[in-house]
Amino acid sequence: METRTKPRPDAPDQGASRIERLCIEQGLKMTGQRRLIARVLSEAEDHPDVEDVYRRALALDNKVSIATVYRTVRLLEEKGILERRDFGGGRARYDPADRGQHHHLIDVDTGKVIEFADEEFEALARAMARRLGFSLVGQRLELFGRKIDPDPTPSPAPRRREARDA
């Protein structure tokens, strides 16, 4: 198992962003707003919710409405460019699908999310599905853990509503 190498951020705003290229491949009409949202998503190294995407987009260029962000992430999800996640907290989070198959370990004390991949798990998942009579078309694995602590510090009070991203 190796922790994932994150895709290096795109070269500073020249040319199409990583996600924009995927949109074009899918034959999507590229408006200014879509390009903007694509760029925000390409540069994100966390798992932003719609609000996050909206705020970051506005920070780059004040020309997008929240409704468009909702419509766009939904479209990108349908095209397989984004994956919707739910780490609790009531909002959907989004994760670019081109980062490759990976899973999440959520630190229950801090809410931090760590991504990782594991070939042994991939194989096991396929095997489990097959044993139930299915072929695997997708999967979702989240581990919740507590740091094995070399330096025991009083842990902060637990949140009521699960993880908040790093």
Add this chain to the structure above:
Amino acid sequence: METRTKPRPDAPDQGASRIERLCIEQGLKMTGQRRLIARVLSEAEDHPDVEDVYRRALALDNKVSIATVYRTVRLLEEKGILERRDFGGGRARYDPADRGQHHHLIDVDTGKVIEFADEEFEALARAMARRLGFSLVGQRLELFGRKIDPDPTPSPAPRRREARDA
């Protein structure tokens, strides 16, 4: 791996339901409404959302408000009696925790949810967490699959919002 043996439904409405007993163990004040909700949850073999619980409770006894259902499932979740799940669809689903550790395979064509357990996976999950420097305190595994079909029938149109429980 064995598909889980579901807990047999409680003997027809005599005495405390399975979930009610857990509530009592936790020292919860047992009102008529809580008993009713506990019974609905004890008898459920699927993963009802709040609406489902509410409707089923009303069907048994017309004496509960939706607000109480929300408050109760939240309470039971905090007490560790229920687990909140999200299979997509925008609503939280609930799963009695006393069924033991298990996972879900969602049939992407029908939305049916199959539960299963797998010891090999449990071990692997612990190992993955340890390798990242964490001790495992919880986990969530969902597989999405398509039936390996001995009789190819045109599949129904896919839903927009993921799984609907069986």
Add this chain to the structure above:
DNA sequence: CTAGATGCAAAAACTTTGCTCTCTG
């Protein structure tokens, strides 16, 4: 040019809460 995109504000969907009255322990 025209199908599809956007903005805005209204509405829908889901969940929580304030307050008063009720009931369990």
Add this chain to the structure above:
DNA sequence: CAGAGAGCAAAGTTTTTGCATCTAG
């Protein structure tokens, strides 16, 4: 009997939508 719980309706959040107006291809 006191403190916790229930009901109801109002308010909060998050997400979707109708419609008039733009715009990429």
